[in-house]
Amino acid sequence: MTSRRIEIVRAARELLEHGGPAALTMRGLADQLQIKAPSLYKHLPDKGALELAIVVDGFEQAALAFEDAVLDAEDPLAAFVSAYRVFVADHPHVYRLMTEGPLPRDDLPPGLEERTAAPLVQATGDPARARAAFGFIHGMVSLEMNGRFPNDGNTEAAWARGLEAFRAPSVATELLT
Amino acid sequence: MTSRRIEIVRAARELLEHGGPAALTMRGLADQLQIKAPSLYKHLPDKGALELAIVVDGFEQAALAFEDAVLDAEDPLAAFVSAYRVFVADHPHVYRLMTEGPLPRDDLPPGLEERTAAPLVQATGDPARARAAFGFIHGMVSLEMNGRFPNDGNTEAAWARGLEAFRAPSVATELLT
DNA sequence: GTCTATAGTGGGATAGAC
DNA sequence: GTCTATCCCACTATAGAC
Numbered sequence: 001m002t003s004r005r006i007e008i009v010r011a012a013r014e015l016l017e018h019g020g021p022a023a024l025t026m027r028g029l030a031d032q033l034q035i036k037a038p039s040l041y042k043h044l045p046d047k048g049a050l051e052l053a054i055v056v057d058g059f060e061q062a063a064l065a066f067e068d069a070v071l072d073a074e075d076p077l078a079a080f081v082s083a084y085r086v087f088v089a090d091h092p093h094v095y096r097l098m099t100e101g102p103l104p105r106d107d108l109p110p111g112l113e114e115r116t117a118a119p120l121v122q123a124t125g126d127p128a129r130a131r132a133a134f135g136f137i138h139g140m141v142s143l144e145m146n147g148r149f150p151n152d153g154n155t156e157a158a159w160a161r162g163l164e165a166f167r168a169p170s171v172a173t174e175l176l177t
Numbered sequence: 178m179t180s181r182r183i184e185i186v187r188a189a190r191e192l193l194e195h196g197g198p199a200a201l202t203m204r205g206l207a208d209q210l211q212i213k214a215p216s217l218y219k220h221l222p223d224k225g226a227l228e229l230a231i232v233v234d235g236f237e238q239a240a241l242a243f244e245d246a247v248l249d250a251e252d253p254l255a256a257f258v259s260a261y262r263v264f265v266a267d268h269p270h271v272y273r274l275m276t277e278g279p280l281p282r283d284d285l286p287p288g289l290e291e292r293t294a295a296p297l298v299q300a301t302g303d304p305a306r307a308r309a310a311f312g313f314i315h316g317m318v319s320l321e322m323n324g325r326f327p328n329d330g331n332t333e334a335a336w337a338r339g340l341e342a343f344r345a346p347s348v349a350t351e352l353l354t
Numbered sequence: 355g356t357c358t359a360t361a362g363t364g365g366g367a368t369a370g371a372c
Numbered sequence: 373g374t375c376t377a378t379c380c381c382a383c384t385a386t387a388g389a390c
Contacts, residue, residue, distance in 0.1 A: 004355075025382080025384090026384065026385085027382080035356065036357060038358085038385075039357075041386080043355085099319075099320075101323060103323065103325060128331045128335050128337075131332060131334075131335035134316070134320065135335060137312075138316040138319065139313055139315040140312035142276075143312055147280065157308075158312060165339075165342030165343070166342070181373075203367080204364085212374065214367085216375075218367070218368080220373085224365095
């Protein structure tokens with residue numbers, strides 16, 4: 001029924017991923033679909049709805065990837081970070097759209113944000129540590145994405161430091177403190 | 178001689194800070210200065226040069242603030258973070274311009290980037306730890322700026338965790354390990 | 355579901371006179 | 373250093389026919 005809408009959103013996402021935000025225009029999207037721009041408005045109220053749909057898709061895909069990564073992992077935080085970095089590397093512009101600017105929480109499917117965050121909370125074992133880890137991970141991928149780090153060995157070393165700092169304490173470690 | 182250019186850049190910065198990136202247009206800037214838009218092009222080649230000038234100003238101001246904060250501080254990392262958060266809170270849109278997208282390194286005054294980063298390297302005592310701390314700090318301020326965190330107590334707790342994790346080891350601590 | 359035609363807005367930038 | 377006049381571009385979105 002609304003399968004046309006799904007096709008449109010998927011095409012929009014490809015356009016965004018390949019050409020960045022500047023490439024995501026109603027005209028360009030219509031061209032890609034070999035229709036005319038005004039036809040899009042039969043399926044979507046406006047451009048904001050299109051961007052929101054891309055963001056929701058992104059969160060759903062990320063949630064699945066994170067859940068899968070943490071499941072049965074020996075080191076859940078390392079597994080989470082690895083999955084996170086893959087997601088960002090594969091869809092940098094979608095990630096930007098998901099994280100830059102305010103999040104339209106009221107328009108997101110209920111529970112989606114929490115679901116996406118849950119694997120990290122599990123991997124860190126503590127809400128405050130999860131938040132610190134989230135800051136670290138988001139900052140690192142953002143800076144990497146924008147080419148902010150020299151290409152020496154220090155970036156991987158920095159990742160390792162962060163993992164060490166925010167990993168949920170193991171039983172053995174807890175006995176020692 | 179080029180004092181007019183300085184006035185223009187300052188007005189542009191105010192426009193950006195108060196109205197966000199959408200408010201920074203050549204027309205709006207001209208209005209603010211009570212001149213006509215084409216006159217701006219006698220002082221600046223194009224809009225890119227204007228944005229670059231704002232970014233350079235931002236780095237210089239940040240470098241000064243960071244250097245001053247770390248100087249003689251009992252806890253240099255805490256002092257650095259505090260100064261960093263103040264800078265971002267005071268100039269969020271300038272900070273965005275400075276950090277989103279690639280950095281035009283070749284057009285920056287030589288040494289400015291290094292100078293801005295130096296206080297953090299000093300406060301962490303190690304390049305890899307500095308990079309991890311930078312990731313953490315940038316991620317935290319970005320997420321705070323975009324209203325990504327619930328307004329519970331966990332955000333300040335997360336800041337404290339990060340400080341603890343990336344602080345340069347004190348002599349006393351080193352003797353214990 | 356798609357089209358044509360078009361409105362309406364806003365933006366960056368140049369030429370050439372004063 | 374500023375002006376007027378203007379160009380050219382791109383975009384979102386609507387009305388109404390097929």
